[in-house]
Amino acid sequence: MHALKRFAVTVTAALCLAAPLLPQTAVADARAIVLYTENESKSDDLKEQIRETYKKVKKTAHRKSFKGKCGYYVGLQLVTLGINTKYIGSNGNRAFDIYKNKTETSGGYKITAYPAKKYSLKEALTAIAAEDPHARNILVGFEKGTSKAGRRYGHVMFIHGIENGMVYFSDSYAQTVNGKRYKEGEPIVCSIDTFVRRYRKYKLDGVIHFG
Numbered sequence: 001m002h003a004l005k006r007f008a009v010t011v012t013a014a015l016c017l018a019a020p021l022l023p024q025t026a027v028a029d030a031r032a033i034v035l036y037t038e039n040e041s042k043s044d045d046l047k048e049q050i051r052e053t054y055k056k057v058k059k060t061a062h063r064k065s066f067k068g069k070c071g072y073y074v075g076l077q078l079v080t081l082g083i084n085t086k087y088i089g090s091n092g093n094r095a096f097d098i099y100k101n102k103t104e105t106s107g108g109y110k111i112t113a114y115p116a117k118k119y120s121l122k123e124a125l126t127a128i129a130a131e132d133p134h135a136r137n138i139l140v141g142f143e144k145g146t147s148k149a150g151r152r153y154g155h156v157m158f159i160h161g162i163e164n165g166m167v168y169f170s171d172s173y174a175q176t177v178n179g180k181r182y183k184e185g186e187p188i189v190c191s192i193d194t195f196v197r198r199y200r201k202y203k204l205d206g207v208i209h210f211g
Contacts (some may be wrong), residue, residue: 042134046161046168047187053160054082054170054185066172066182068149071120073172074139074158083107083137083210093154096141096206109137109210116204122196124141124207128162129192135162137210144203155202156188
């Protein structure tokens with residue numbers, strides 16, 4: 001069992017036994033420790049999932065780097081995670097369109113679409129997080145990016161999860177978020193607001209939640 005999870009179980013057990021004897025403030029503090037521990041565990045799990053998925057898709061593609069080939073990177077992630085049963089590739093500006101009118105993926109995941117005509121990027125991610133506090137598997141499609149290739153082919157990326165308002169993702173190229181430089185495929189964690197600011201110059205096509 002994960003060390004943090006073992007700690008949470010121990011604290012919870014002690015809390016159950018000692019609750020009648022402890023002041024309310026002590027009980028509240030103990031519960032806060034348990035909640036913090038559980039959140040840290042989920043955060044670690046998401047970061048590890050991103051790392052492992054990146055390793056697997058590189059091996060599948062026989063590549064050392066995706067070098068900005070976003071559709072290829074996202075398509076392989078969806079297969080690796082079981083969302084799709086077979087690879088579906090596309091340019092970034094086509095990714096949202098592939099799923100927007102479907103109700104379920106080939107892997108059995110329910111599809112909910114948030115088109116840019118009705119939702120801003122912040123509104124879509126906030127709605128998903130409100131619907132599911134532990135939301136997983138979110139595709140973000142952009143009609144246009146900022147590079148020469150991005151303006152022509154758009155961009156697509158995959159968010160592994162939103163946990164406690166924090167977005168867990170990686171991208172198909174190195175980038176800087178909150179002043180820190182991240183390599184391609186490296187786990188990036190930031191708030192929804194920071195994520196939206198990072199992609200503010202991209203033209204949104206829509207967001208897909210595979211629930």
